[in-house]
Amino acid sequence: xxxxxxxxxxxxxxxxxxxxxxxxxxxxxxxxxxxxxxxxxxxxxxxxxxxxxxxxxxxxxxxxxxxxxxxxxxxxxxxxxxxxxxxxxxxxx
Numbered sequence: 001x002x003x004x005x006x007x008x009x010x011x012x013x014x015x016x017x018x019x020x021x022x023x024x025x026x027x028x029x030x031x032x033x034x035x036x037x038x039x040x041x042x043x044x045x046x047x048x049x050x051x052x053x054x055x056x057x058x059x060x061x062x063x064x065x066x067x068x069x070x071x072x073x074x075x076x077x078x079x080x081x082x083x084x085x086x087x088x089x090x091x092x093x
Contacts (some may be wrong), residue, residue, distance in 0.1 A: 002022070004051055006065075006066050007065035007066050007072050007075060008061075008062040008063045008064075008065050008066050010065075010071055011021055011050075011053050011062045011065055011075055012050070012062060012081065014041050014049070014053070014078075014082070015046050015049030015052075015053060016046055016049075016077075019086060020049060021042075021044040021045065021046070021048070021049050022041055022042070022044075023086065024035055024041070024048065024049060025039060025041050025042070025043050026038050026076075026085065027034045027085075028043075028044075037044045050062065053075065053078065054062040056078055057071040057072075057074040057075055057078075058070070058074070059069060
C-alpha cells in the first residue's frame, strides 16, 4: 500500500483542506449556538482539524486509522458529513 493510500494519509489530507476547516467552524457554531462574530470563519487550523479527527475517532494518532476498523468507520462518517455540508454550501444553503 502506497503511503498516500492509507487512511492516516487520507485524514491528513482532509485536515489540510481549508474547506474542511471551514466546515469545522460552521459545525462548532451550530452546535454551540455561536455567531460568526464569536467564532469567525478561519478559526480552525490544521492542528485543530487533526485533533478533531483524533477525538471523534477515539484515537491518539491518525496512524491508528490504518488498523482500527471502528475508527476508520468514524472517519468515513466525518467525511460523509463534511461532503453533505459542502454540497449544501455549493447550492447556497
